Amino acid sequence: MVDVLVAGGGPTGLMLAGELALAGVDVAIVERRPTQQLVGSRAGGFHARTIELLDQRGIADRFLAEGQVARAAGTGNRMLDVSDFPTRHPYTLGLWQKHIERILAGWVDELGVPIHRGEVTGFDQDDTGVVVHLADGDLLRAAYLVGADGGRSVVRRAAGIEFPGAEATTSSLIAEVAVAEEPELGTRRTPSGLVAFGRSEYEIRDGEVVYADRGPVGVMVTEPHVGPNSDPTLRDLSDALIAACGTDYGIHDPTWISRFTDATRQAATYRSGRVLLAGDAAHVHSPSGGQGIGLGIQDAVNLGWKLAQVVRGVSPETLLDTYHAERHPAGARALRQTMAMSALQRPDPRIEAVRDLMTELMDMDEPRRHVAGLLSGLDVRYDLGAGHPLLGRRMPDLDLVTADGPLRVFTLLHRARPVLLDLGTPGSVDPGPWRDRVQLVTAAYDGAWELPVIGAVRPPAAVVIRPDGHVAWVGDGTSSGLEDALTTWFGRAR
Ligand SMILES: Cc1cc2nc3c(=O)[nH]c(=O)nc-3n(C[C@H](O)[C@H](O)[C@H](O)COP(=O)(O)OP(=O)(O)OC[C@H]3O[C@@H](n4cnc5c(N)ncnc54)[C@H](O)[C@@H]3O)c2cc1C
Secondary structure, eight states: OEEEEEEOOSHHHHHHHHHHHHTTOOEEEEESSSSSOOSSOSOOEEOHHHHHHHHHTTOHHHHHTTSEEESEEEOSSSEEEOTTSSSSOOSEEEOOHHHHHHHHHHHHHHTTOOEEEOOEEEEEEOSSOEEEEETTSOEEEEEEEEEOOOTTOHHHHHTTOOOOEEOOSOEEEEEEEEOSSOOOOEEEEETTEEEEEEESSEEEETTEEEEOSSSOEEEEEEOSSOOOSSOOOHHHHHHHHHHHHSOOTTOEEEEEEEEEEOOEEEOSOSEETTEEEOGGGTEEOOOTTSOHHHHHHHHHHHHHHHHHHHHTTSSOGGGGHHHHHHHHHHHHHHHHHHHHHHHTTSOOHHHHHHHHHHHHHHTSHHHHHHHHHHHHTTTOBOOOOSSSTTBTBBOOOOEEEETTEEEEHHHHTTTOOOEEEEOSSTTSOOOGGGTTTSEEEEOBOOSOOEETTTEEOOOOSEEEEOTTSBEEEEESSSOTTHHHHHHHHHOOOO
16 A cells, blocks of 8 residues: 555656655556657657756756757747746757656656556545556555546546547647658648658757758658547558658658647546546647646646645645646646647638737737747746735745855755745744744845746745745735645644
């Protein structure tokens, strides 16, 4: 029996397991792939807020060292400059999903999380826990189960959670193949949609992608009609390429072929008793804009500390309801953006006119910042009530000065513990009986207070930072409301 079993060892499940392990929870992953190695790579990277979340745990450098930094975020239609955003990471990181998962798996391994290789087929839950059924007949017991098992989540289905949304209107094939005839590398529009060729090895030089000149070719092509819900074949890929380009370039020896659509669905609830959903298990959408991994990692970082506190008896189960209350609207907002972006890809002269109009708008500063804020994840605000603009938003990674020397805010979050940061008169705020749970840090900061999209904000006298990096309380020089905030987020005083 473990405290938490995470079904699925993709980016979301790995991140969540890491978060729980950091919080001292007994957690295990169950993953159906026989090895961690991912064949093929859907995602090609992630955005600024995801890099920040990894930085909050002290592991961003591992990803930055292997990836390619682009000072822009791709909307699927054009690149948006994000270099003026007030963040330590004003860029997007290009890094294939197989590498993202490998690096995350290495971190999770260091934290001692076991990974069972097996396929979840269902579960039973009662007031005391969950019994998870595996395909080989084994049973695994846990106090809580999190379904991070992807868009076709067995956990979501077994929990009877509805998955409403919009049906697919278009499908695309993505593959890695050998070719007899070299295609032109890059993305172009055809009468049936987009077609893109590239190589998995590339560099970004002066903002331009420069592909390696050898190795298997990565291909993505829109299908003339929405494809079936079955595994695609080389023949399907060949037909789609001939329809789009008039030739299939003599494709052969595929390493992998996969199909994706613009179907957009979101779980009606992210929690059913002792079972929770995160990542693609909770929401699926078109990959336009490349937000899937970021959304899953944000789900994991929001849920991890809350679930840990409930498991450890520090907080009541109702804390788990704030996971749905915060992440469902954030997910819904991102999903609407992906729907808009994928609609803009349609091969239709009227949509082309809308695309042109959007391009003109994106050349203007405010619309660009609005869309880039959404895409980068830097503008996420959880509704924690009215007040200072920082409330519910991400805490910026400020360079603080403390009695012990310089200190970055994100360094304070490496162990995923809450922080009461006193930036005013030392001693004006105190965590009191929460001292064992909430670290008090007294520091000075005299730089600018700027939030992405919002701009300059009034310097606060103190803030409470949750383990996910979101601000839960803003002080005005008094302790007004501090006890309530500490009770709400970190349990009753003991
Ligand atoms: C073409 C394409 C391009 C994309 N590009 C980007 C991008 O650039 N950036 C980005 O952020 N996102 C991108 N995405 C989306 C991204 O790939 C997903 O959002 C992301 O993989 C979701 O992570 P996850 O861990 O929630 O789910 P998954 O990655 O689907 O992981 C689920 C895991 O659960 C395991 N599993 C499934 N069922 C079971 C079971 N019954 N029992 C045990 N284990 C199980 C699976 O083997 C898998 O390891 C793209 C997607 C596509 C299709």
